[in-house]
Every structure is written in C-alpha cells, then in structure tokens.
Amino acid sequence: MSKPKVSSDWLAGCAGCHMSLLDMDERILQVLELAELRSTPITDFKEPDASGVDVGVLEGGISNTYNEEVAHKMRSRCKTLVALGDCAVFGGIPAMRNFFTIEEALRRAYIETPSTDESGKIPSDPELAVPTKVRALSEVVPVDIFVPGCPPDADVIFYVLSELAQGRKPELKDELLHWH
Amino acid sequence: MGSQKITIEPVTRIEGHAKVTIQMNDNGTVDHAYLHVNEFRGFEKFCEGRMYFEMQMITPRICGICPVSHHLASAKASDMVAGSPPPRPASLLRELMHMGQMVQSHGMHFFELAGPDLLLGFDADPAIRNVVGLVQANAELTVKAVQLRKWGQEIIHLLGGRRVHPSFAVPGGVNKALQVGERDQILSGVDEAIRTIQVGLSIMKDWAEKNAEDIQKFAVFKTGYFGLITPEDGLELYNGNIRQISQDGKQLERFNPASYLDYIAEHVENWSYLKFPYYKKLGYPGGVYRVGPLGRLNIANHIDTPLANEEFKKYRAINDGKPIENTLYYHYARLIEALFAAERVKVLLDDPDILSTDILNTHRNFTGHGVGVIEAPRGTLIHDYTTNPNGQITAVNLIVSTGHNNWAMSEAVDSVAKTYVKGPDVKEGMLNRIEAAIRAYDPCLSCSTHAVGQMPISVDIVAPDGSLFETISKD
Numbered sequence: 172m173s174k175p176k177v178s179s180d181w182l183a184g185c186a187g188c189h190m191s192l193l194d195m196d197e198r199i200l201q202v203l204e205l206a207e208l209r210s211t212p213i214t215d216f217k218e219p220d221a222s223g224v225d226v227g228v229l230e231g232g233i234s235n236t237y238n239e240e241v242a243h244k245m246r247s248r249c250k251t252l253v254a255l256g257d258c259a260v261f262g263g264i265p266a267m268r269n270f271f272t273i274e275e276a277l278r279r280a281y282i283e284t285p286s287t288d289e290s291g292k293i294p295s296d297p298e299l300a301v302p303t304k305v306r307a308l309s310e311v312v313p314v315d316i317f318v319p320g321c322p323p324d325a326d327v328i329f330y331v332l333s334e335l336a337q338g339r340k341p342e343l344k345d346e347l348l349h350w351h
Numbered sequence: 352m353g354s355q356k357i358t359i360e361p362v363t364r365i366e367g368h369a370k371v372t373i374q375m376n377d378n379g380t381v382d383h384a385y386l387h388v389n390e391f392r393g394f395e396k397f398c399e400g401r402m403y404f405e406m407q408m409i410t411p412r413i414c415g416i417c418p419v420s421h422h423l424a425s426a427k428a429s430d431m432v433a434g435s436p437p438p439r440p441a442s443l444l445r446e447l448m449h450m451g452q453m454v455q456s457h458g459m460h461f462f463e464l465a466g467p468d469l470l471l472g473f474d475a476d477p478a479i480r481n482v483v484g485l486v487q488a489n490a491e492l493t494v495k496a497v498q499l500r501k502w503g504q505e506i507i508h509l510l511g512g513r514r515v516h517p518s519f520a521v522p523g524g525v526n527k528a529l530q531v532g533e534r535d536q537i538l539s540g541v542d543e544a545i546r547t548i549q550v551g552l553s554i555m556k557d558w559a560e561k562n563a564e565d566i567q568k569f570a571v572f573k574t575g576y577f578g579l580i581t582p583e584d585g586l587e588l589y590n591g592n593i594r595q596i597s598q599d600g601k602q603l604e605r606f607n608p609a610s611y612l613d614y615i616a617e618h619v620e621n622w623s624y625l626k627f628p629y630y631k632k633l634g635y636p637g638g639v640y641r642v643g644p645l646g647r648l649n650i651a652n653h654i655d656t657p658l659a660n661e662e663f664k665k666y667r668a669i670n671d672g673k674p675i676e677n678t679l680y681y682h683y684a685r686l687i688e689a690l691f692a693a694e695r696v697k698v699l700l701d702d703p704d705i706l707s708t709d710i711l712n713t714h715r716n717f718t719g720h721g722v723g724v725i726e727a728p729r730g731t732l733i734h735d736y737t738t739n740p741n742g743q744i745t746a747v748n749l750i751v752s753t754g755h756n757n758w759a760m761s762e763a764v765d766s767v768a769k770t771y772v773k774g775p776d777v778k779e780g781m782l783n784r785i786e787a788a789i790r791a792y793d794p795c796l797s798c799s800t801h802a803v804g805q806m807p808i809s810v811d812i813v814a815p816d817g818s819l820f821e822t823i824s825k826d
C-alpha cells in the first residue's frame with residue numbers, strides 16, 4: 172500500500188503552527204516514514220494533487236479572497252481536513268481586525284502611519300487578494316479535525332499526524348487538549 | 352509567438368504568501384517581473400485600544416518564525432512607554448533568548464528552506480528539491496540541522512516556557528530568572544551547534560567556489576545598507592544605534608533608533624501590500640537600502656567573537672572590503688551571523704550577571720510613547736507605540752525587517768527573470784531561480800504584511816499589451 176499523502180498550507184496565520192510542526196524535531200523523520208509530503212510551504216508543489224490527497228492541513232483563518240480559494244481547493248482535494256491552531260479554529264489574533272472596518276485598517280496601514288510618505292494609497296492592483304472579514308476555517312469549508320492552540324504543541328501535532336497517517340481518527344482529550 | 356504572462360503562485364520555501372508575475376515581450380525575452388506581496392492583516396489598526404503590556408503577547412502573532420523579535424521589540428518599546436529601563440541581567444537574558452532565535456531561524460533557513468537549492472541544485476526535480484530530498488541525499492546532515500534548530504528553540508523554551516510565542520519579556524524586564532541547571536543545559540550544546548554551523552559554512556563556501564559565475568550574474572546591484580551597530584562598528588543584533596551607509600560604503604548617518612522618522616519613510620506601490628522604505632534625504636527609489644545579514648555585515652567592520660570574526664574577514668575580502676552586493680551571498684552572511692549568535696550565547700552565559708534575580712524594574716515613570724528596535728534575523732525591526740495616560744494604545748507604527756528589503760527583492764526578481772527566463776520554452780528551473788532570488792532574502796511575508804495580512808507572492812508573465820502568455824504551475 173502506498174503511503175498516505177499529506178498537503179498543508181498557511182492562510183491568515185503567522186507560520187507559527189508550521190514551526191510547531193517542525194518542533195517535532197527528529198520525530199519529523201518518523202512522520203516522513205509514515206506519510207508522503209505533497210504540497211506544503213516547505214516543498215515546491217504549488218497545490219494539492221488534482222488526484223487528491225489523504226490529509227489536508229490548514230493553518231490560519233480566512234482573511235481575504237485568496238485564502239478562500241486555497242481553502243476551497245484544499246477541501247475539494249483532501250479526504251480529511253485539519254484546522255491547525257487557533258487562527259484556523261476560531262480566527263485567532265487576526266480576527267481582532269473584525270472590531271474595525273477593513274477600510275479603517277487599510278487606511279491606517281497605507282495612508283495614516285507616520286512613516287508613510289505622500290505616495291500613500293490603498294493598494295488595489297487586480298493581482299492582489301481583497302481583504303474580507305476574518306473568519307474561522309469552518310465558516311468557509313467543512314472541517315473534520317480541530318486542533319486548538321497558538322500554536323498547538325509539537326507533541327499534539329505529532330499525535331494528530333501519526334494517527335491520521337495510520338488511518339485512525341485522532342481524539343484530542345486530556346493532556347492533548349489545551350489552548351495555550 | 353505572442354507576448355505572454357507567467358504567474359508563479361505561491362512562491363514556496365519562504366515564509367508567507369507571495370506571487371510573481373512576469374511580462375514577456377514578443378520575442379520571448381522578459382519585459383518586467385513583479386513581486387506581489389499579497390496579504391494584509393491590520394495589526395497597526397487592531398492593536399488600538401489594547402494595553403501597552405499586552406503588546407508583548409499580541410505582536411508575536413505577526414510572525415511565528417521570529418516571534419521572539421516581535422516579543423522583544425515590543426518589550427523595548429513598552430519599557431520606554433512605562434519609563435522603566437530593565438536591569439542589566441534582564442537585558443542579558445532577553446539577548447540570550449534573541450540569540451537562540453537567531454540560531455534557529457538562520458539554521459532552519461540555510462538547511463531546510465534555501466539549502467535544497469544549493470545542495471540539490473536549482474534545476475533539481477521539484478519533487479525532491481526540499482527537506483525530504485535532503486534526508487535522502489544526506490540523512491546525517493539533515494539530522495544535524497534539525498538538532499541545531501532544536502538547540503536554538505530550546506533556549507527560547509527554557510526562558511519563555513515554550514518555543515513558539517513564549518511569555519518572557521515584560522515592560523521593565525523579564526518574568527523569570529535563569530537557573531544554574533538551565534544554563535548548564537544550554538552550555539552543553541554550544542560546541543555541537545558551532546560545529547554544525549561550520550559544516551554549513553564549508554558547504555556554502557564549496558558551493559560558492561563551484562558556482563562563482565552564477566553568483567556574479569545573479570541579482571547583483573547597488574543599494575545603501577542599514578542596521579544596528581556597536582559603538583566600535585561591530586556587528587550588533589540587540590541594542591545600539593543605527594548606522595546607515597551609502598552604496599560605496601561611506602557612513603551617511605548614525606542615529607538613535609527612536610528618531611527613525613527623521614531618516615526613513617515608506618513609499619506605497621499599488622501592486623503590493625508591502626511598503627517600500629527608503630532613506631529620506633535621497634528620496635525614492637534613490638535612497639533604497641538593504642538590511643538583514645548582507646546589510647549588517649556591510650555596515651560592520653568586525654565581529655566581537657573570534658570564530659565569526661575570522662570568517663567575517665574572509666567574507667569581506669571577497670570584494671576588497673567594499674560592500675558586498677551579490678544577493679546569493681546573503682546565505683554566506685547568514686551563516687556567519689549564526690556562528691556569532693552561537694558564540695555570543697557562550698559569552699552571555701559566562702557573564703556573572705546571567706543568574707541574577709534582579710530581573711525586573713518595577714519603578715514606573717510613565718511617558719506614553721516608546722520605540723523598540725531590534726535586529727531580527729531578517730533585518731531591523733521597529734515597533735513604535737503611543738498610548739493615552741491610562742496605557743491604552745492609541746497609535747502603532749511597525750516597520751518590519753522584510754519591508755526594508757522590499758525594493759531589493761523586487762529588483763532581484765526582475766533582474767533574475769531578465770537574466771534567466773527565455774521563451775518560448777520556459778523551464779521550471781528558470782522559474783525556481785526567481786523564487787531562489789526571493790528566498791535569499793529569507794523574507795517573512797507574514798511580518799511584512801502585518802499591516803493587513805500576509806504576503807502571497809505570485810509571478811505572472813504578461814505581454815506588453817497585457818495579454819496573458821502563460822501561467823506555469825509547478826505541479
């Protein structure tokens with residue numbers, strides 16, 4: 172039997188959840204024995220295989236139109252979707268932006284900050300994603316496994332990935348479930 | 352053939368979101384390539400209304416690769432807001448945590464992110480051009496690299512309770528003293544860390560020798576340079592004044608970082624969520640400059656630890672002591688800094704004050720304004736807070752490391768595209784070189800787009816008439 176395929180990506184997060192994944196240290200090699208890494212931020216495939224992957228892992232909430240696209244593509248191409256970390260689970264720190272309008276946040280950053288010169292304007296090139304309200308991943312696509320924490324501990328991530336790679340559904344409880 | 356546009360999205364093996372678009376001419380040459388940083392989060396706005404002492408926990412969520420930089424820059428800004436300078440032992444401990452981060456961030460970048468390009472080749476099969484390919488090519492080296500990162504992360508963990516987003520620095524000092532056992536545990540790993548970094552250095556130098564031609568034509572251009580410096584012009588990562596030099600290496604300015612607004616400003620381009628800082632007196636783009644490892648080693652004339660200084664001398668000899676302009680030498684400079692950081696850990700741990708419990712200044716002389724500046728792994732990081740008399744934040748300005756390099760990264764993308772991309776048969780390896788140009792700067796796109804989000808990079812190649820020639824997916 173071929174190894175289960177795993178893809179991951181980051182949305183509106185800080186990369187800290189992926190860093191915590193690397194904090195498995197030597198155990199990463201064990202995970203690589205069990206599973207095959209496909210598209211991830213540290214490999215050069217740009218998106219999950221069109222033929223599908225077994226496990227999709229997303230860090231970060233949804234804060235713009237590009238995040239939405241990535242989330243939908245991952246959902247449609249993976250069997251089990253994991254929301255990794257507080258941002259993906261409920262929006263996390265970036266969701267603090269929802270207390271303000273997007274216009275206010277953009278104006279502050281690109282026009283009002285004291286270091287911005289008279290060229291200040293809100294970037295609007297069609298190549299750029301458009302910011303939206305910050306949402307949890309599950310507000311945009313169905314999620315199978317929720318892993319809270321900012322970031323979740325490496326031990327927890329190791330448990331989740333190795334269970335999934337062996338075809339089992341991880342259950343987060345007791346010492347595996349905490350929010351710090 | 353007609354004109355075309357090629358898009359690379361997302362750029363991989365960098366932190367955050369980026370996209371490159373390449374506009375091609377009718378004859379198959381590159382007209383222009385753009386780096387788009389494609390995300391915005393809005394920290395500068397949504398921190399308004401929070402307490403100044405919450406900022407040490409909120410702002411690290413800008414970036415999980417260098418959360419310690421934000422944690423410490425924020426603490427330094429808040430020290431000033433509270434009028435509460437930390438006692439010497441607290442500053443030493445903060446710097447110790449910072450050195451742990453330098454080692455883990457630089458080490459990971461060299462071995463796990465950029466390394467596959469150097470060790471396996473720019474044109475290697477994308478299926479193996481990553482850390483898994485490295486394991487297959489050299490398992491022993493990969494394990495060493497993992498352990499180097501672990502050692503750096505463990506310093507952060509011992510001081511701050513966890514590896515990512517630690518809780519340690521508070522206004523006026525830190526919340527935990529270092530124990531003897533913890534000091535000894537860190538010390539027991541120093542020599543091994545130094546050896547691994549030296550292995551990295553020899554790999555780098557070997558590679559540089561074999562690829563001298565590439566290094567000379569790969570995104571080499573003139574800019575100014577900028578960063579913290581010791582009073583004697585030595586490499587400095589934690590404290591000090593800012594030194595700014597011209598493209599010929601002459602000192603333009605030397606100033607207290609709190610007055611940064613007198614010297615630099617930021618330009619906005621419509622096609623990127625990342626702003627473009629520049630030196631005010633020379634304007635934009637005449638005053639653009641580079642930061643990070645290449646910039647820091649260009650503004651310094653020595654390094655205060657012996658092994659790193661030996662390497663520094665060899666490095667600076669490459670261009671006869673003049674500033675080094677080659678984008679690919681970022682990798683070499685980064686490893687020299689990692690070596691300095693590991694040596695510096697030893698110096699800090701040998702300091703008699705390091706075990707002191709005098710770690711918090713509880714005296715407050717509230718000012719309501721503070722600027723905290725630190726050399727993050729990727730360059731100078733500036734946090735600027737204003738509060739009301741109750742300590743509630745009323746204004747935040749952040750200029751992050753990757754931002755200072757924005758112009759240079761864009762220039763590197765354009766220059767590498769023009770040098771290496773030739774139509775009509777555009778090869779994956781050509782595009783990977785463009786990504787490698789971005790990777791050399793080790794950008795932290797989450798950091799850079801703290802403003803509203805993260806930075807996706809995509810590359811499009813478009814014809815002069817704007818029509819899309821081709822979108823190449825790396826799948």
Ligand code: SF4
Pocket residue numbers: 183184185186187188230231255256257258259263264320321322323412415515
């Ligand atoms: S949950 Fe925390 S660590 Fe993970 S992406 Fe969000 S802010 Fe970063």
